[in-house]
Amino acid sequence: MNVVTDKLQVEDNKWIGTRTIRPDGADKVTGRASYAADNAMPGMIWGKVLRSPHAHARIRSIDTSKAEALPGVKAVVTAKDIVDFPIETSVMLGIQDMRWMCRNVMAREKALFHGHPIAAVAAINEEVAAAACALIVVDYEVLPHVIEIEDAIKPDAPILHDFAKFEGKPSNIAGTMTAKLGDVEAGFAEADIVVERTFRTRPIHQGYIEPQACTVSYSADGRATIWSSSQGQFMVRAMTSLLTGVPQSNIRAIPAEIGGGFGAKTIIYLEPVALLLSKKSGRPVKMVMTRDEVMRATGPTSGSFSTVKIGAKKDGTFVAAKGDFYIQAGCLPGGPLRGPVGCAFAPYDIPHVLSVGYDVVSNRSKVAAYRAPGAPLGAYAAECVIDEIAETLGMDPLEIRLKNTARSGTKAAYGATFTKVTFEETIESIQTHEHYKAPLDKNPRPGVKRGRGVASGFWYNAGGESSAQVNITEDGNVVVTTGHPDVGGSRASIANVAAELLGVDHGRVSVLIGDTASIGYSNLTGGSRVTFASAMVVTQSAEKVIGQLKERAAKIWKIDPEAVHWENGEARPAGPNAGQFPPLTLADLAARASETGGPIGAGVQLNTAGAEPGFATHVVDVEVDVDLGIIRVLRYTAAQDVGRALHPSYVEGQIQGGVVQGIGWALSEEYLYDSQGRLENAGFLDYRMPVCSDVPMIEAVMLEIPNPKHPQGVRGVGEAPIVPPLAAISNAVHDALGTRFYSLPMSPPKVLERLDQA
Amino acid sequence: MAKTHITTSINGEPVEFLCEPNQSLLEVLRNTLGLTGTKEGCGTGDCGACSVTVDGRLVCSCLVLAVEAEGAEIATIEGMAQGETLHPLQRKFLEMAALQCGICTPGVLISARALLEKNPNPTETEVRFGLAGNLCRCTGYDKIVRAVMEAAAEMRETV
Numbered sequence: 058m059n060v061v062t063d064k065l066q067v068e069d070n071k072w073i074g075t076r077t078i079r080p081d082g083a084d085k086v087t088g089r090a091s092y093a094a095d096n097a098m099p100g101m102i103w104g105k106v107l108r109s110p111h112a113h114a115r116i117r118s119i120d121t122s123k124a125e126a127l128p129g130v131k132a133v134v135t136a137k138d139i140v141d142f143p144i145e146t147s148v149m150l151g152i153q154d155m156r157w158m159c160r161n162v163m164a165r166e167k168a169l170f171h172g173h174p175i176a177a178v179a180a181i182n183e184e185v186a187a188a189a190c191a192l193i194v195v196d197y198e199v200l201p202h203v204i205e206i207e208d209a210i211k212p213d214a215p216i217l218h219d220f221a222k223f224e225g226k227p228s229n230i231a232g233t234m235t236a237k238l239g240d241v242e243a244g245f246a247e248a249d250i251v252v253e254r255t256f257r258t259r260p261i262h263q264g265y266i267e268p269q270a271c272t273v274s275y276s277a278d279g280r281a282t283i284w285s286s287s288q289g290q291f292m293v294r295a296m297t298s299l300l301t302g303v304p305q306s307n308i309r310a311i312p313a314e315i316g317g318g319f320g321a322k323t324i325i326y327l328e329p330v331a332l333l334l335s336k337k338s339g340r341p342v343k344m345v346m347t348r349d350e351v352m353r354a355t356g357p358t359s360g361s362f363s364t365v366k367i368g369a370k371k372d373g374t375f376v377a378a379k380g381d382f383y384i385q386a387g388c389l390p391g392g393p394l395r396g397p398v399g400c401a402f403a404p405y406d407i408p409h410v411l412s413v414g415y416d417v418v419s420n421r422s423k424v425a426a427y428r429a430p431g432a433p434l435g436a437y438a439a440e441c442v443i444d445e446i447a448e449t450l451g452m453d454p455l456e457i458r459l460k461n462t463a464r465s466g467t468k469a470a471y472g473a474t475f476t477k478v479t480f481e482e483t484i485e486s487i488q489t490h491e492h493y494k495a496p497l498d499k500n501p502r503p504g505v506k507r508g509r510g511v512a513s514g515f516w517y518n519a520g521g522e523s524s525a526q527v528n529i530t531e532d533g534n535v536v537v538t539t540g541h542p543d544v545g546g547s548r549a550s551i552a553n554v555a556a557e558l559l560g561v562d563h564g565r566v567s568v569l570i571g572d573t574a575s576i577g578y579s580n581l582t583g584g585s586r587v588t589f590a591s592a593m594v595v596t597q598s599a600e601k602v603i604g605q606l607k608e609r610a611a612k613i614w615k616i617d618p619e620a621v622h623w624e625n626g627e628a629r630p631a632g633p634n635a636g637q638f639p640p641l642t643l644a645d646l647a648a649r650a651s652e653t654g655g656p657i658g659a660g661v662q663l664n665t666a667g668a669e670p671g672f673a674t675h676v677v678d679v680e681v682d683v684d685l686g687i688i689r690v691l692r693y694t695a696a697q698d699v700g701r702a703l704h705p706s707y708v709e710g711q712i713q714g715g716v717v718q719g720i721g722w723a724l725s726e727e728y729l730y731d732s733q734g735r736l737e738n739a740g741f742l743d744y745r746m747p748v749c750s751d752v753p754m755i756e757a758v759m760l761e762i763p764n765p766k767h768p769q770g771v772r773g774v775g776e777a778p779i780v781p782p783l784a785a786i787s788n789a790v791h792d793a794l795g796t797r798f799y800s801l802p803m804s805p806p807k808v809l810e811r812l813d814q815a
Numbered sequence: 816m817a818k819t820h821i822t823t824s825i826n827g828e829p830v831e832f833l834c835e836p837n838q839s840l841l842e843v844l845r846n847t848l849g850l851t852g853t854k855e856g857c858g859t860g861d862c863g864a865c866s867v868t869v870d871g872r873l874v875c876s877c878l879v880l881a882v883e884a885e886g887a888e889i890a891t892i893e894g895m896a897q898g899e900t901l902h903p904l905q906r907k908f909l910e911m912a913a914l915q916c917g918i919c920t921p922g923v924l925i926s927a928r929a930l931l932e933k934n935p936n937p938t939e940t941e942v943r944f945g946l947a948g949n950l951c952r953c954t955g956y957d958k959i960v961r962a963v964m965e966a967a968a969e970m971r972e973t974v
Contacts, residue, residue: 081917085914086905086908086909317952710958714954715955741862750940
């Protein structure tokens with residue numbers, strides 16, 4: 058479903074807003090698209106990582122001599138080969154601190170989780186490399202470990218890092234973040250009703266189907282080429298450079314097709330290790346993680362332990378909100394505090410807010426970004442409390458949200474003052490949707506109960522650095538190059554924009570993703586920024602190209618360039634010259650490019666701004682099998698302000714995919730550890746992501762309210778969809794059972810336990 | 816360890832290869848024969864990214880030993896299109912945007928074809944259960960299910 062509320066640049070569009078075939082599509086349905094693990098090189102050898110068998114241990118010594126002596130072994134690296142970033146001085150790359158990254162890619166003083174890399178071997182094949190890993194002798198001093206947040210913040214907890222202090226004492230709370238507005242205690246004093254609840258969520262893996270993989274070739278001249286899949290080839294180059302000491306100018310990072318990332322591939326694990334193995338061995342080195350390694354040692358996102366308190370007047374007006382969010386960072390600092398702290402209350406106009414996040418380290422793999430990092434954790438707690446307030450006051454849950462929506466001019470606790478808020482539209486869209494109005498039989502048959510729930514969500518969205526180059530080929534076609542890996546169809550949107558602006562058939566536009574040597578710096582594919590930012594730089598590049606085309610036509614016609622119009626892919630004389638000359642097509646002008654001034658093309662590099670935030674409101678119907686404890690989603694409708702859907706199918710796809718990830722988070726996914734701190738479910742059999750038969754169709758309602766700060770009105774769409782589902786499903790389960798769950802996942806054992814207590 | 820000589824057929828063409836007795840069919844397809852369209856997502860038969868058919872039967876090639884290919888007829892994603900003509904499933908996946916990152920797509924297409932060979936007129940539920948062995952983390956499955964049903968309808972009309 059597609060609701061267009063503004064006619065801005067819609068009626069005359071031929072390509073923008075249409076469901077064209079994606080430029081990379083044919084290769085992806087025929088198996089030709091080349092992902093990270095599909096690459097091979099002549100003379101290539103294989104790298105393997107030795108991982109810690111302990112959750113927490115001091116590394117006394119590492120003896121690699123036996124491994125190095127094994128026939129077929131070509132190189133071994135340990136932490137002493139990785140550039141050290143001493144604890145005293147922070148060195149940041151974007152939001153990543155190299156002090157933590159250098160210790161994450163290879164354990165330095167201590168092994169901090171079961172699966173932490175200790176050493177790596179390159180050998181003639183994977184079997185020899187694995188055998189060599191087994192010959193490395195590591196002397197460990199095993200230390201007490203801690204896994205769960207509530208254990209890690211106890212006064213007598215084993216401390217992971219001596220340098221981390223909280224309130225002056227050594228602590229596993231490695232940092233805090235606060236967002237504050239007004240005086241929260243004074244606010245609560247004004248409230249007629251206050252609801253305070255504590256919530257728990259488990260770590261969730263991003264679950265991309267493509268394991269991390271790379272091939273790195275380091276040449277005798279000191280130059281390295283990296284083929285890998287990531288959410289940013291420039292991040293790969295910079296981080297590998299920092300961790301290996303090879304200058305960025307000597308590293309070329311070539312982006313493979315990426316088989317899913319969802320935030321997790323905004324950092325690297327293998328590339329610096331493979332580079333050092335290649336440097337030592339003089340051979341190209343390929344490394345591919347197993348699924349076990351992916352689950353055990355990459356990502357996941359944080360689990361959480363949160364308390365949210367909201368005060369309201371009898372009429373439902375929110376007067377104060379307080380949130381304490383303890384967020385798992387994994388073994389090194391850097392949990393996504395900004396998500397829950399900033400986003401939990403952002404959709405609402407609340408005069409008094411105090412939102413505090415705590416970055417809690419424990420003996421788990423270091424967390425990585427996952428779709429709207431941390432925001433679902435905050436929204437889960439806040440949106441469940443709001444549901445309970447509405448229930449207590451006898452109000453419709455959408456009405457109470459409408460009553461409190463942030464509006465233009467509302468100041469959010471995280472600091473922004475909103476300019477154009479489109480939250481209200483998402484609520485009204487669900488309120489008037491057939492789904493919300495349809496009757497729901499809450500007791501359809503014995504043993505089955507049904508319920509309906511709603512929740513909303515907010516995500517910042519992002520702009521940032523992007524580069525594009527638009528070139529006209531000698532035969533009059535168009536090649537667009539950007540610097541962003543395409544995780545979900547962004548090339549299709551860019552092709553639509555370029556075809557529209559240049560007035561040519563969509564099939565005459567190729568969209569490529571440049572490597573670090575062939576396109577200007579472009580920041581990560583993340584933050585829901587790529588379509589927003591790349592459409593902006595492609596638009597400006599195309600406008601420059603059109604300017605050149607008009608100049609070329611003017612030169613041929615010997616008239617003023619101002620007197621040339623570009624229309625439907627042709628230069629036409631305008632004003633007093635109108636009709637004097639036959640139009641010149643793109644092909645005509647390309648053919649005469651040499652005589653009129655040379656190649657036609659233009660590039661733009663920008664630090665893009667104007668990414669307005671995203672709002673979403675969801676409604677879900679669930680069914681609970683009270684005998685088996687299984688919760689199934691029957692119907693799901695998600696409304697979101699998408700700005701302008703350059704390619705509606707891939708916008709819907711972002712919403713549908715984000716929702717189903719949220720369903721997994723709410724109902725079935727969790728990390729399970731044994732008493733020794735070992736992950737017990739490091740595979741897709743026991744880590745239960747939704748499969749096709751678990752879910753219904755997901756209706757995506759795209760509200761097209763153009764972002765006034767973007768040439769096509771684009772607003773980021775990828776992340777907001779995962780923010781509401783946790784609470785929406787929890788609220789629906791409450792509607793079905795009359796009892797509230799305050800922890801996720803609502804898996805069958807947990808549901809049965811609750812029902813048995815009732 | 817001596818390698819074993821295997822004679823088989825892949826996508827209708829005769830193929831010979833040497834393999835270790837413990838090598839999976841997936842490993843040989845990808846690393847020995849260069850048929851990298853078949854993907855490895857887990858190596859434990861849980862994600863379906865490595866789906867192929869062996870004598871018409873849908874399998875996870877990571878769970879099949881390469882030596883089992885002896886005398887068999889194997890079909891992979893590389894053989895699904897006929898020259899420039901895409902299989903209706905491939906075409907519908909493109910038209911209906913049933914892929915995002917595309918890493919699961921070859922396996923999903925092979926599974927969907929196997930499903931439609933057994934059941935040319937599946938209900939939505941039958942499609943969902945037919946593809947329950949293929950994990951997709953991007954799409955939420957909505958557009959995949961729709962594309963399979965559209966392709967099935969088209970294939971029924973053209974028979």
